[in-house]
Each structure stands twice: as structure tokens, then as C-alpha cells.
Amino acid sequence: MLDPANVDSCNNIGNILRSLGRSEEALPWFDRSLELRPNDAMTITSKAVTLAELHRVDEAFAAYRLARATDPGCAAAEWNLALLEMLTGNFEAGWAGREARWKIPALSAYYPKLSQPMWLGKEPIDGKTILINVDEGLGDTIQFARYVPMVAARAARVILCVQDALCPLLSDLPGISQCLPLSTSERPAFDTYCPVSSLPLAFGTRLETIPSATPYLPAPAASRVQVWEERLGPRDKVRVGLVWSGNPMHDNDHNRSIPLRMLARILDVGASFISLQKDPRPDDSATLLERTEIVDLTAELTDFAETAALVACLDLVITVDTSIAHLAGALGRPTWVLLPYTPDYRWLLGRDDSPWYPTVRLFRQTATREYESVVDRIRTELRAMISAGKTS
Template sequence: MFRQIDHAAADQDELSLNSEEGDIATVCIAAVAEMRVGKLLEAQLRCRRALETHAEEPELLHLMALIYLQAAEFDYVVEWASRAIRKDPRPSYLKTLGTALLRLGRQEEAVLVFDKAVQLKPDDADLWQHLGNTLLQTRRLGEALLCFQHAVKLNPADADAAYKAGLLLKEEGRVDEALVYLDRSAEARPDHAPTFALRGFVRASLKQYEQAIGDFELAIRLDPEHAQACSNLGNALKALGHPERALVWYDRSLALKPDIANATNRALTLTELGRFLEAEAAYRYAMSIDAQNPSLVWNHALLQLLRGDFEAGWRGREARWNVPEFAKDYPMLVTPMWTGEAAVAGKTVVICQTEGVGDAIQFVRYIPMLAARGARIILVVDQGLCPLLSGLAGVSHCLPKTQRTVIPPFDLHIAIDSLPFAFGTQLDSIPLGKNYLPPPEPHLVQAWEDRLGLHEKMRVGLVWSGNPKHGNDRNRSVPLRLLSGLLNVDALFVSLQKNPRPEDAETLREREEIVDHTALLTDFAETAALVSCLDLVVTVDTSVAHLAGALGRPTWILLPYAPDWRWLLGREDSPWYPTVRLFRQTETREYDSVIERVRRELSAMAEKWKHAADQYK
């Protein structure tokens, strides 16, 4: 408002300073001076006296609108500004009218007014920004973005327009473009904490965590009470593997703003640090903020499962259907969801994969149990699983989970990872965890035997990394070079690692001890056939761990300090897979001692295998 008044006072064109209207200009200058010091009544009286002799003078009509704008009498602003515009539709008059309409909640009318203003003065960056702000309020985000971008084009130093362009681009997921505008905003307005907080978020989205940390720290220096910057600083530190430092910032964020996101972050971090009792207390605190938050309930359920509380864990895990990131991956099925109560005899039940391949392999063990109740099963899973699972007992159709898949008529449906809940699974009632998958095709097995050659050494399959997009990838995956000590053992090492990362691919090329036929692993039926030819699989927590365990092959799994829920706590065996051994970290992100233990035990096992093989020669 004051900027508008100053602009009106300073713009000689708008004050109409010419020989014929000198008196009007004098009135305007004097009235604006009175407005600046809050003497609105005096300014209004001065203007009204001038209107007695110049009743249709648009400059005076607009001045009355500005006086009422400063007094927050917006209906009167609309009245006086409209009169001025009817006499002379100047962009500045339209700007005043649009501002008043916005204050009155008449956004659509304001859009039309500001649109007319930019048409009259298309090189005015300020008008484009006002139009953008108005479109923003009407949720016409794409049009608002174009306005802010155009404002920045006209005036590269317009920090506010650059900030809002960056914000909208971030919301659209166009983070690279957002960063360009936020750089401009930061340069033009280096004391604006929200700009640095937002740029930090964008940089973190681009995995530029070090730069993001610098932005968050600067935002906090500028605004020590910026709770979101504190929380996001914690997120960036956690992403770089510093959960202890992250926890400090989550605590500070919670002290500033006790919201559910900060409380959940704190509980998750305590879980990652292996401080499970504190994590449980943190979840209880978060529940006091919002006990119904589905993300919170779901994350808490994972801790409950990890600690062996299956009854509460399975129940809480069902809250994921109210978490958007999970619900979007489940087909929109109109028939009822089966939750374990309804009779299924004579019914067709669709069982759909909703999470990872490992989850699907782990939970298909329940399908024969459902089929034994008389259900006809249609299984919908990742395409790579179909050749393996199509022969599963009880499955009438195994369909790929694609947009094009047409599911035959059915009566009920359930997500594959909801089956433990539906069957009321407890630790002592986990179904058979060995050899429940269809046996690999003999011709595939023979082909792999031929490729591997004479079985003169113990055959050991290796997997060292999982999906890089997995939320816990930095803790569960290891670089191949860390396993180099294992390769000194007298054994034949076989890579089961699909899509190795660039660093690992280079190491793999350098290590001739590892046989790599992974280009031939076109689906999980092929992988199962290869695994069946091996004496041992050594793997991090990936789908291959589940596959090998489900096939009943001896499997050693390297686990992070805070493992996935299914591996529980404080045990070397798994109730899910009897042939699995668990090698756990004893402290966060420290795999060296784990791998050394594996090396020693593997060496002893290889010697025993060689000795046994020699006995049969």
C-alpha cells in the first residue's frame, strides 16, 4: 500500500503535472504527504475539496481510492477506483482496484482487472507479479508460474517473483529449473530466510546435500525460529549418514513447532540409531499430536514388527492404504477387500503385489493356504516374477502388473503384503518358509550347470547392493570393493547382482574371481535356476535374499544395525526362512567387522566343502 502511494507521488505522469492541472497536482502531493504520516482524514478532506471543483478528475478519484485502501475500507476503494478507471483506465488505477478486490475475496474479478493492466502496460514487471499472485490465490498455478517467470524476465532483480517461480517449479517437480530462479532470488535478496530454506530443499531433492546443508544453516541464521529449515537440515544430515547430528535438529524443530512430520522424523532417526526404546517413546509422543496420522501409524507398525509385536504391527501396517505414496500403487478395485473374515470357498480372489519383489516372494507362501479354503487365486505381480510364480500351488492366473493388464472377473481382492494380517500371523505361526516356491525348470537348471562348469569348488553367489531408490539403501548396500576380502577364499564366486552401480561395474571387471552371467538373468525363474546351482548365497537385504531363502538354499544376509522389520532383533536365524543366517552390524554403518566375520566362516566352510568333495573323488 505505501509503495503504491509512494509510486503515485513520484510518478510525474500519474500526477498529471502540467500547466492546466497544477492545482490538482499540488493537492495530490500534499494529500500523499499527509497519508505517509497517517493523517488520512486530512488527506481525504483535502481531496474532497478539490473534487468539488474537479468532480470527474481521475487522479483525484484514484487518490480517494488510495486513501480508503490505506484505511482498509475496501468496498470504498472499489467504488472510487472504478470511477477513476471509467474516466481513464490507467494500469496504476487497475492495480489499486485489483488489490481491493483481492482483499474482499473477489479473486476472479481481480484476475480480470490485473490481466487488463498487463495488457495496457506489458513491460511492467510489478503488474505481472500482481497478476501472478492473484492467479496463485485462485490455484491457477500454471498461469501464475508463467506470470512470475515473465516478471523475472522483465526485471531480473525481482526477488519475490523469482522466489515464487522457484516455489511453483518445485511443486511441479521441475527442481533443476527451480534452482535457477532460487539462485536469482538469493542473489537479489540475501537476507530472505524462506529463499534459502526453499533452495536447500531443492538442492536436497537433487541430492546436493552438502550445498543444501549450507542453505539450511544460512536460513536458520537469518531466522532462528524457522522450524522447517531445522527439520530439513536434519533430513540432509541423515541422508549423508549423520543420524546423530540430524537428531539434534529434529529436536530443535520440535521445540519450535511440535508437528507430526518433525515428531515422525525424530522417531525414525532413533530407530535408525538402534535406540528402539527411545523410538517407541518418540512414537507415543507423536501419537499425542496426531494419533490418526496414517504415515505415523504405518511407521510405528514397522517398529512394532521389528520388536516382534506382530499383532499390533500387522494391524498398524494396514494404515498404509491412507498414505498417498502407497495407495497410488494399488489398482482401483471396486469389489470388497478380503481381510480374513469372509468365506472364500468358491470365490475368485485377486492378490496384488504392492511393494517390492522381496515382499512378494516372502508372502506368496500364504497363497496355498488361501487356496486350501476353496479360493481361486489370480496373482498380479511384477512381470519378472510371473515365470517363477505362475506354477505356484493354487494360482489359476499369474498376470503382470501393468497398465494394460486386464484382470478377469473376481469377487474379492487383497494386497499380497496384507496376507499376514488376514491370517493373524504370530511369531510361532509363520507358515512354512522353505521350498514353497515352484522348483526351477530342469532345463534352466541344466543350462546353468553347463555355464558354471565342473563343480570343483564351493559355489558362492554374491549380491552387494539393492535398489538405489530404496529409503534405506545407504545403510543396507555396500560397495563391491568391501567384499574383496571374501574373494581370497578358495571358492567359485558368482555374481547375482543386477544393474551394478558404475563404481561396482568397474570393480567387477577387474576381479576375475567373480563369474558374471547376470546379462542372462532375464527374470526370476532364471535367477532361481542359477541360485539352485549354488552352495551358498551371500547377500545384503535384497529380493535375492528372499528368493534364496524361499528356495531353501543356504543364505547369509548382511544386515545394517537397524534392520528391516522382517529380520527382527538379536537373533542370527530367521523365522521366515530356516536356511538363512543373519550377520548383523554391531554399530551403525560399520560393515568391516561383519564382512571379516563372513570371510572367516566362509573360509572354514569352503575348506570343509573341499574336504568333503575330495572324499568322493
């Protein structure tokens, strides 16, 4: 039995309830845990995360600061505080605080141990060779690839090392000397390095100074685009790409992904729907076989260069928060992104546009935290778009 007088039990119950999306119910358990063991930085941090998920932002900031005052070495508090700073638009504090990830093994254990100095924008790098190495997910790499030509513009020789599937897409970024797949075991000689996700810090990025011009990715090869045009056939309807789920191993997947059957309500609007979904889950694969309105050519999507070529053939991409949202946005394609009530830091709060991607529209969950109403709003907007296109 669970013992409400046991501090660890109280904390565990709080964390379980929070993971189930029952944040309001989780808070009393964290409070009870803190009554039994006051000044526990990790419990205070868990409470702060929960408050942030409820958009009780001022209380969350206060809790994070209490956790840091209680234990200045609590990297989890530092990291999560940074994410909240980012979410609320305080990039100066947020980028610096995100460097706390190097103190958290779960976030940094796989990054190569390098003896060269890390570059964070302070030292001149003209004439030097810099390694820019991936350190987070596919979407992060695409989002921050915009900074790579800016590094090269400082007269540095740039070696870029990214996930294998991204290598064909990013190898033609301006200023790159080499683009290596992450799977390669050897690195050429270099003088300094910068993790991809530290590039915004290196360039002192603030909300108002985001380098937001798109497209910043190389244009897909015309020959690849033509192949996809031929596969798709005549363009007699608006073409809409669909992505409904992300990486199932992502900590927040349960809030970001939706079942394909939920999108069934938009399939009658008179558009042509094309799946961009790689590795669909079993239930979604079954739905995909039933819904013949969705064209599924994803077996041909062997890397992100191929996906970029397909996206170039579409009029709109509708996606959950996953790498395709970043790809379509970085290509300057019209993109609608479904977001949870408390999204990833990069999408901020309280706005339906993105300062990172001018062609992206954000469709957010309300406090009800369900996606049915989000999909209904998308259906209404999609019908209006199609109608306007037919009458223009």
C-alpha cells in the same frame, strides 16, 4: 544462511543429518524444532524414526504414541510405529498398523483402484474368486507368496498378479488359477481382493506362527538347472553367488548396498564366485571387469525363474538385503545376508537367524554402522565352511 530460530530449518537439518546416518546429531535439531513449534506430529515422528535407528526403542515407541495422540490422523506416525512393532516382534500390532500405507500416497498411489471389497481373512471365500495383487517390492512378493496356497486351500479360486519378472517363477504355485504380469491392462472378473503384503494380516501371523517351511517356491525346471550346470562347468570348488546392491531408488539403499570392491577381501578363500547382480552400477561394472575371479553370466538372467535355476546350482548365496535374499531363502538354499545396523522390519533385531527362512544367516552391522567388519566376519565363516567341506 540457515536460521536456527526457524522451525522448518531446524526440522530440515534434522532430516538431512538423519539421511546421512548422523542420527545422534539430528536429535537436537528435532528437539529445537519442537521447542519452536510444540506438538507437531510430523516432527515428533521424525524424531521417533531417529530414535529407532539408534535402537533407543522405548523412547521411539513413546514418541510415536505422542505423535498419534497429538494428531490421530497422522498416517506417517501410524505407519512407522507399525514398522517398529514388527521390528521388535509384535506382529499382531504391526500387521494391523501397516494397513496405514493406504493413507500415504507415496506408498499406495500406484495400487489399482478396485471396487470389490478387500479381504483380510474375516469373511469366508469358498467358491469365490480372489485377486491377490502385488503392492510392494519384489522381495515382499517373494516373501509373502508362501500364503497364496493357503488362500487357495480355503476353496477359493486365486488370481495372482505380480511383477512381470516374477510371473514365470510364481505361475506354478499350488492352487493358482491364473498368474498375470503386472503390466497387463485387464483383470479377469473377481469377487474380492487382497494385497500380497496384507496376507500375513489375513492369516493372523504371529512370530511363532510364521509358515516357515521352505522351499515353498516351485522347484526350478530340471532342464533349466542343467543348462546352468553346463554354463558353470565342473564343480571343483564351493560355488558362492554374490549380490552387493539393490534398487538404487529404494529409500534405504545407502544403508543396504555396498560397493563390489568391498567384497574383494573374500575372493581369496578358495571358492568359485558367481555374480547374481543385475544392473550393476558403473563403478561396480568396472570392478567386475577387473575381478576375473567372479563369473558373470547375468546377461542370461532374463527373469526370476532363470535366477532360481542358477541359485539351485550354488552352494551358498551371499547377498545384501534385496530380492535375491528372499529368492534364495524361499528356495531353501543356504544364504548369508548382510544387514544394516537398523534393518528392515522383517529381519527383527538381535538374532542371526530368520524365522521366515530357516536356511538364512544374518550378518549385522554393529553400532559402528560399517560393512568392513561384517565382510571380515563373512570371510572367516566362509573359510571355515570351505575347510570343513574339504575335511568332511
